[in-house]
Amino acid sequence: MNTDPRNAAGEGEFDDVAHALERFREAGYLADDRLATTVFLQTRLGKPVLLEGPAGVGKTQFATSLAAVTGRRLIRLQCYEGQDETKALYEWDYGKQMLYTQILREKIGQVVEDAADLNEAVERIAKQDSVFFSERFLAPRPLLEAIDSDEPVVLLIDEVDRADEALEAVLLELLSEFQISIPEVGTVKAKQLPYVVLTSNNTRDLSAALKRRCLHLFLDYPEAQRELEIINSKDTGLSEALAVRLIEIVRGLRELELRKAPSISETIDWARTLAVLGVSELSADVLSQTLNVVVKYERDLKKALAAIPNLVDPNAKVPSKHDHGHGHGHGHGHGTDGEHSHSDRDADVDGKEVRAAKDKPGRHGDTYGGPAKPDESPPAKTVTAGQGERSFAARSARKRPV
Numbered sequence: 001m002n003t004d005p006r007n008a009a010g011e012g013e014f015d016d017v018a019h020a021l022e023r024f025r026e027a028g029y030l031a032d033d034r035l036a037t038t039v040f041l042q043t044r045l046g047k048p049v050l051l052e053g054p055a056g057v058g059k060t061q062f063a064t065s066l067a068a069v070t071g072r073r074l075i076r077l078q079c080y081e082g083q084d085e086t087k088a089l090y091e092w093d094y095g096k097q098m099l100y101t102q103i104l105r106e107k108i109g110q111v112v113e114d115a116a117d118l119n120e121a122v123e124r125i126a127k128q129d130s131v132f133f134s135e136r137f138l139a140p141r142p143l144l145e146a147i148d149s150d151e152p153v154v155l156l157i158d159e160v161d162r163a164d165e166a167l168e169a170v171l172l173e174l175l176s177e178f179q180i181s182i183p184e185v186g187t188v189k190a191k192q193l194p195y196v197v198l199t200s201n202n203t204r205d206l207s208a209a210l211k212r213r214c215l216h217l218f219l220d221y222p223e224a225q226r227e228l229e230i231i232n233s234k235d236t237g238l239s240e241a242l243a244v245r246l247i248e249i250v251r252g253l254r255e256l257e258l259r260k261a262p263s264i265s266e267t268i269d270w271a272r273t274l275a276v277l278g279v280s281e282l283s284a285d286v287l288s289q290t291l292n293v294v295v296k297y298e299r300d301l302k303k304a305l306a307a308i309p310n311l312v313d314p315n316a317k318v319p320s321k322h323d324h325g326h327g328h329g330h331g332h333g334h335g336t337d338g339e340h341s342h343s344d345r346d347a348d349v350d351g352k353e354v355r356a357a358k359d360k361p362g363r364h365g366d367t368y369g370g371p372a373k374p375d376e377s378p379p380a381k382t383v384t385a386g387q388g389e390r391s392f393a394a395r396s397a398r399k400r401p402v
Contacts, residue, residue: 013043013070029058029065030230038217039066048175048196050211053219056263059199062219063156066195073149075194076156077142079163085170089180090144143171144188147180152192160210161200168210175213221254227264234268237275245282246271250294252311256303262294270294284309 014020021036031039039062042049051059067074077088140148146155160168174180178190198214200206222230224247231243238246247267254261262270270293279286287308295304 014040016040023069024065027065027068028233029061030226030233031062032222032226034217035062035219038215042195042215045215046193048198048214050198050200050206050214050216051219052200052202052206052216054221054261054263055201056265057219057221058264059219060156060158061265063154063158063197063199066197067154070152070154070195072195073151073153074156075142075146075149075153076158079157079159079161079167081162081164083163083167085167086141088141088143088167089170090141090182091139138182138185143174144180144182146194146196147174147178147190148188149194150191153194155194155196157196157198159201160198161203161206165207168207172209172213175210221251221261222264224248224251227267230264231268231271234271236268236271238271238279242274242279242282243271246274249282249287249308249311252307253294253304256300256307258295258300258303259297260295260300266294282312284312287312 014023017033017037017040020040021031021033024031024036024039038049041047051062053059063076064074066072079088138144142155146153157171160171175196178193179187181187198210221227227247228240228243231238231247232240236243250262250267250270270290273290273293274282274286277286277290288305291301291304291308295301
């Protein structure tokens with residue numbers, strides 16, 4: 001067993017940053033220079049890597065690709081709220097302990113049969129604790145499994161920000177010393193240095209102590225050109241011209257401040273969906289029909305549907321919610337009972353002024369009621385509360401004084 005697992009760091013894993021970049025590209029992961037530099041330093045310095053950023057930018061896939069590139073087995077700990085440390089470190093196999101107890105009942109009886117009293121019997125049994133609390137009855141979970149592995153592995157601690165702070169504290173010993181302390185057994189040191197990758201979607205701030213132990217890198221959505229390269233590398237079946245337009249639209253959706261912005265993997269799924277449908281042109285209709293591939297919340301979907309026409313054609317005129325589209329040219333909406341809806345009246349700020357201008361006496365010339373006198377104004381009329389939203393000025397203007 002190595003006294004310092006850092007001595008096992010793979011000095012020949014990558015020759016340099018360019019070599020790491022090439023190896024990951026061969027494995028189907030298009031890393032940028034910053035990420036390639038980080039993984040190169042990880043293999044040389046023997047430090048964990050903490051990747052933070054929005055969901056779907058390739059953090060988890062990085063760990064999977066690292067395992068493929070280095071030929072190591074991937075061990076994954078998926079974190080979640082309320083997670084017990086026994087699910088991450090180890091737990092005792094109580095069923096196995098009970099089975100052994102039943103089998104050895106006769107032997108246990110022989111140990112205590114000549115005890116003078118109960119206290120002496122308990123003392124004799126207590127001396128045998130190490131038999132039942134040994135590595136034989138220890139069930140390793142991902143963290144202990146990675147530390148105790150005879151072969152080098154990649155340990156992925158995924159979405160560590162979802163775990164409770166108690167588990168985060170447990171990680172500190174592992175990340176700094178590559179060891180785990182088990183009270184009943186002792187300290188288990190790493191036999192081979194694992195490549196540790198932690199990911200976080202920033203649902204909460206991680207402690208400074210945890211960040212201090214890691215090489216830190218923030219992964220954001222890639223530039224348009226690199227995202228195009230990623231999509232083309234996945235053989236989606238979509239032409240490059242349509243893929244370019246699709247990326248522009250996806251990047252526009254990401255600017256809408258959605259609850260969950262479209263990820264790279266979802267963009268790839270959208271490209272494959274459009275290819276399967278045989279789409280030859282990215283129209284607002286076809287994108288709206290398949291928008292659920294990349295938008296997963298109802299509130300986001302409504303916002304995205306409203307934005308799609310402008311994203312497809314920035315010069316397109318999108319009908320407002322006040323247009324009812326039945327061709328009557330009224331410029332205001334109706335309720336189901338034929339009355340003006342209150343919501344439309346409230347939204348129509350200039351409606352009363354427009355109607356008042358149209359109700360001006362004599363606006364039709366001599367045809368209706370004769371010409372208007374220059375200094376004549378329509379007689380005042382009392383409007384009841386129920387009529388406050390309608391204008392009757394035109395009707396009262398036609399009732400000229402005798």
